[in-house]
Amino acid sequence: MIRIASEDVGLAEPGALRFTLEAKAAFESLGQPEGxxxxxxxxVYLACAPKSNAVYLTEKRVKKLIRESGAMDVPLYxxxxxxxxxxxxGYGKGYIYAHDDQVGAAQLDYLPAGLGQRNLYEPTEHGFEKRIKEVMDARTKLKRSRKD
Structure with a gap:
């Protein structure tokens, strides 16, 4: 069930992982039949939870990108x-602390220079991921407006 919470439910219901870990701990503490x-x-919680494998798919994209691009330098900033x-x-020069930004989103590129801009994580419209998508879209829009 822990795997289901992480892989199949994912960030559509972030509390699922904690819930299943707590159920495991309760079972280990109480034993059968109470546990x-x-x-x-x-x-039941997992069966009813919204589902998303977006993080799982992101992991696959990231691993593929690493295989294809090889080792690349972390940006100096x-x-x-x-x-x-x-x-x-020059280490750290030009770094922008996200908490100092008005919207808490530093306008930095976090991938190595040769990779350009990419969204490796593509949230679904399910559960909490819908909110994550809204935040990501708003930050992308803000970043574009700041470049103009």
Whole structure:
């Protein structure tokens, strides 16, 4: 059931993973027959939850991209600069702290330069992913407006 919560329900119902882990813990704590109820509750919860495999599909796209592109450098502005040498080499220069932005969305490219702009995660319209999609769309629109 934990796998179902993660792979089949996914972010359409983010609480499903926690719910199934808590059911497992309750079962392990109580044993049978009392713990069976927690397992039954988790089964019903998962059966009724909205479904999305968008994160699972994203994992496949990411792995394919890595295979095809090979190792690429992390952009310098995303690299930590704990030493003077790293700062001199430009690590962290130009980094924008998302919390300082009005909408909490730093307008940075997070992928290596050779990959350009891509959306590897494509949320569905199911459950909570609908809200994630709305946020992603709003940030894309904002990013385009800031470039103009």
């Amino acid at each position: 069976d109820l927690a397992i039954y509750q988790a089964a 995303l690299r930590n600069a704990p030493t003077k040498l790293m700062r001199e080499l």
